[in-house]
Amino acid sequence: METRTPRRRVARAERERQILDAAVAVFSGRGYQNASMDAVAEVVGVTKPVLYSHFGSKEGLLLACVARVRTELLDVTSAAAAAADGPEDMLRRGTLAFFDYLDAQKPAWSLLYSEASVSQAAAAALEEIRAQQTDFIAGLLAVQAPETAPQRLVGWAHVIVGACERLALYRGSAADGGPRMSAAEATDHLMDLVWTGLAHQP
Amino acid sequence: METRTPRRRVARAERERQILDAAVAVFSGRGYQNASMDAVAEVVGVTKPVLYSHFGSKEGLLLACVARVRTELLDVTSAAAAAADGPEDMLRRGTLAFFDYLDAQKPAWSLLYSEASVSQAAAAALEEIRAQQTDFIAGLLAVQAPETAPQRLVGWAHVIVGACERLALYRGSAADGGPRMSAAEATDHLMDLVWTGLAHQP
C-alpha cells in the first residue's frame, strides 16, 4: 500500500553537491548531448525545475561541473609542483600529477576534454584552464632560458600544453588491447622531446 | 503578383556539394548545436527532408563535412611533404602547410576543432585524422632516430600532433589585439623544441 515517499527537503548547498555529482556522472556517461536534464534529476531524486533553480540552464550545470574539475586539477598540480626543486622537476612533477589526476577521475577527465567543447561557454572555460597552464609553464621556461623572447616562451608553453592534452586523450582512448601508456611513460615522452630541446637552444 | 518560384531541380551530386558548403558555413557560424537543419536547408534553398535524403541525419551531415575537410587537409599536407628532402624538412613543410590551410579555410578549421567533438562519430573521425598524422610523423621520426623503441616514437608523435593542434587553436582564438602568431612562427616554435630535442637524444 505504497506510502508515497514524503517530499524530503535538503539544504541548498548539499543539494548542489548532489546535483554536481550526478551531472558529472550522467554527462560523462551518455555524453552531454544525449543526457537529458530529466535523467540528471532522476539520479538525484528530484524533478527538473530543481536543477534550473540551482544552475539556471543545462549549460550552466555543465559550467559548474567544469569549474569544479578546474579547481581540483589546479589543486593537485600546484601541490605537486610545490614539492619540486628547480623548473625541470616542477614541470615533470606537475605533468605527472596531471596525468595521475585524469587517471583517478576518469569521468571528470572525459567531461572536461570530450564534452566541454559542446557549449561556447564551457569551451571558453576550458580555454581559460589552458591559459592558466600555459602561463605557469611559460614562467618555468623563463627561469630555464632567461634570454628568450617572451613570445617564443609562450609558443613553447603552448606546445607543451597541447602535447599533454593529446597524450592524455590518447591514453584515455586506448581501445586496442595493447599495453596502455602509463602516466610515467607519458611524462617521459614529453620531457624527452621538450626539455631536451629546451636545454639545447642556442 | 509574385510568380511563385518554380521548384528547380538540381542533379544529386551538385546538390550534395551545395549542402556541404552551406553546412560548413552554418555549423561553423552558429555552432553545430545552435544550428538547426532548417537553417541549413534555407541557405541551400530547399526544405529539410532533402538534407535527410542526402545525409540521413544531422550527425551524418556533420560527418560528411568532416570527411571533406579531412581529404583536403591530407591533400595539402602530403603535397607539401612530397616537395621536401629529408625528414626534418618534411616535418617542417608539412606543419607549415597544416597551419596555412587552417588559416585559409577558417570555417573548415573551426568545424573540425571546435564543433566536431559534439558527436561520438565525428569525434571518432577526428581521432582518425589524428591517428593518420601520428603514423606519418612517427615514420619521419623513425628515419631520424632509428634506434628508438616504436612505443617511444609513437609517444613523441603524439606530442607533436598535440602541439600542432594547440598552436592552431591558440592562433585561431587570438582575441587580444596583439600581433597574431604567424604560421611560420608557430612552425618555428614547434621545431625549436621538438626537433632540437629529437636531435639530442642519447
Place this chain on the structure above:
DNA sequence: GCGGTAACTTACCATCAGTAACTTTGGACC
C-alpha cells in the same frame, strides 16, 4: 503550535530532429 519562506512539483510551451505521404519536374523514349 503557527506563520512564512524556501524547496519542490505539476503541467505546460516552444523548438527542433526526424518521417510519412503526397506532388512536381525534367529528361528519356517513341
Place this chain on the structure above:
DNA sequence: GGTCCAAAGTTACTGATGGTAAGTTACCGC
C-alpha cells in the same frame, strides 16, 4: 512534339527535450 515515370522536392506531422509559470508542502524561527 507528346507522354510517361522516376527522381527531386514539399507539406504536415510526431516525439523528445530544454525551459518556465503557477501552485503546493515541508521545515525553521518565534
